[in-house]
Amino acid sequence: MQLYATATNCQVGRPDWIYLSPHLDDAVFSCGGQIALQARAGMVVWAVTVCAGSPEGPLSDFAQWLHAYWGLAETDAPAARREEDRAALALLGAVAVHWDFRDCIYRRAPDGRALYADWGGLWGPRAEEDGEMLAELTRRIVELPSSATLCVPLGAGRHVDHRLVREAAEQTGRPLVYYEDYPYAGEAGEVEEALGEGDWKPGVVALDEAALEAKIAAALCYRSQITSFWADEADLAAHFRAYAEGVGGGSPAERYWRRIRS
Numbered sequence: 008m009q010l011y012a013t014a015t016n017c018q019v020g021r022p023d024w025i026y027l028s029p030h031l032d033d034a035v036f037s038c039g040g041q042i043a044l045q046a047r048a049g050m051v052v053w054a055v056t057v058c059a060g061s062p063e064g065p066l067s068d069f070a071q072w073l074h075a076y077w078g079l080a081e082t083d084a085p086a087a088r089r090e091e092d093r094a095a096l097a098l099l100g101a102v103a104v105h106w107d108f109r110d111c112i113y114r115r116a117p118d119g120r121a122l123y124a125d126w127g128g129l130w131g132p133r134a135e136e137d138g139e140m141l142a143e144l145t146r147r148i149v150e151l152p153s154s155a156t157l158c159v160p161l162g163a164g165r166h167v168d169h170r171l172v173r174e175a176a177e178q179t180g181r182p183l184v185y186y187e188d189y190p191y192a193g194e195a196g197e198v199e200e201a202l203g204e205g206d207w208k209p210g211v212v213a214l215d216e217a218a219l220e221a222k223i224a225a226a227l228c229y230r231s232q233i234t235s236f237w238a239d240e241a242d243l244a245a246h247f248r249a250y251a252e253g254v255g256g257g258s259p260a261e262r263y264w265r266r267i268r269s
């Protein structure tokens with residue numbers, strides 16, 4: 008069930024909080040500050056990455072292009088990214104759990120056609136063939152320890168894997184806390200669009216300097232992903248700090264959302 012699970016340098020046991028991460032970086036990029044605070048307080052925290060599996064068969068042109076862009080052209084990119092994730096979560100004191108679903112760039116239809124063959128596909132409608140993954144993912148989320156608070160992506164930025172993880176989590180009927188998918192959430196209007204209709208209550212979690220610095224240091228462990236979003240390490244750190252200060256009204260914070268049920 009939990010391929011590649013590791014728990015080095017941190018406490019294993021019944022989790023108090025579980026973060027669902029579509030990809031190998033989302034939980035840390037979005038929630039690394041709160042994870043640091045919780046681990047420091049002695050809580051058991053799991054970051055479960057859904058799409059952590061290695062591809063099977065030949066890569067699509069798009070996947071090959073992305074691998075090259077990440078500087079991982081000659082390697083099993085997800086294996087390298089799992090290493091980055093283990094390092095990041097060990098630094099925060101949390102448990103890395105890696106599930107074996109594949110990133111949308113690797114998923115294929117039964118006839119071999121790539122389901123998401125280009126950049127635009129990542130933000131478009133979900134392929135019909137992903138219905139099976141949605142059902143299986145929902146089953147796996149149901150089996151996660153029910154004592155833990157489950158924290159899931161809002162889907163800001165509309166990445167198809169982020170929306171799929173949110174939908175699967177919602178289908179379980181469990182109470183959820185939603186996080187703002189960073190860096191997508193930094194774009195104007197993306198969080199509002201992801202919230203959509205309905206009543207929501209924000210909760211702002213203040214980060215002390217140590218928690219913010221731990222988050223940035225953990226984010227820098229995802230070396231293959233830095234140039235996807237930022238010019239260099241200093242640029243990443245500056246953007247993380249600016250976003251945290253933005254949601255905290257001048258002092259660093261992360262913002263989470265809950266639905267208000269009537």
Ligand SMILES: [Zn+2]
Binds near residue numbers: 029169
């Ligand atoms: Zn992602």
